[in-house]
Every structure is written in structure tokens, then in C-alpha cells.
Amino acid sequence: MSDEDKSINNAADNYIKKHALKVEIALKEITPQLFSEFLIERGASQICLSCGSVDLVVPESTDLVMEGDKFIPYASPDENEIAEFGAENFVNYVTYSKIDADRTLTYSNMQYSVHCMNCGFIIHYKAANAIKWYADKKAVKG
Ligand SMILES: [Zn+2]
Secondary structure: OOHHHHHHHHHHHHHHHHHHHHHHHHHOOOOHHHHHHHHHHOOOOOOOOOOOOOOEEOOEEEEEEEOOOEEEEEOOOOHHHHHHHOHHHEEEEEOEEEOOOOOOOOHHHEEEEEEEOOOOOEEEEEHHHHHHHHHHHHHHHO
């Protein structure tokens, strides 16, 4: 590979990494509460589409955030850990996954899910819609 090719590759890699971090930050802004607000506002079904149960759960995750943009996956922190690191340094967000696991982390390739606790049915929502909704909501608030 020529030096020129290498530098093009590095530039592309850096661009992808930067973009992926931007997407990651946006994904982690969507708290379970915001996601539920989004679903209600959009008129999404509040019952399982398979069995009709109302026992639906949105999986959520917690990270410890260092230096504003370094996310460390954290299994539910206890009182002592919250006191040690500061509550403001933890983010709680709707667990997300890639739609196509072989593709990069982009807005259009990410999804949230809602699980039915009765029959196990899993409903998927494109994360991009919730992220866009939240961005618009923030823009209105100013
Ligand atoms: Zn169900």
C-alpha cells in the first residue's frame, strides 16, 4: 500500500471513529424515560403486538463517563460507587444494538428494543427516529 493510500485510509478511519463517537453520545442521551415519551408521542403500541400483554420492558444500561466522552460499561452502581464517582458521571440509557452487526456504528444502523415479559416477543425501533425526535425537542427548548 502506498503512503498516499495509507493516509487516505487513516483519514477514513479517523472520520469513522469520530462519527461513531458522535452516534454513541447521541444514543446514550436517550434515557428509558425519554424513549417512553417518544413512543407515546408517536402513537406506538403500548401492548405486545404478539400476545396483547401490557407487561413490556425496555432494556437499559448504565455507563460511567470519564472526561465527557469515554464510556465505561457499568453494572448497576451501588450507593458507594455513586458517591465515589458522582451521580452526574453516570448515564442510564436505553440499551441499543446494531441492526447489521457487520456494519459500522451509524445513526441508521442502530436499534432499540422492547421486550414482552409474557411471550418473549421483541419489538425493534430504529434508534435514529428517537434521536432525531430528541434533537428536535432540544432545539425547540433552545
Ligand atoms: Zn407478548
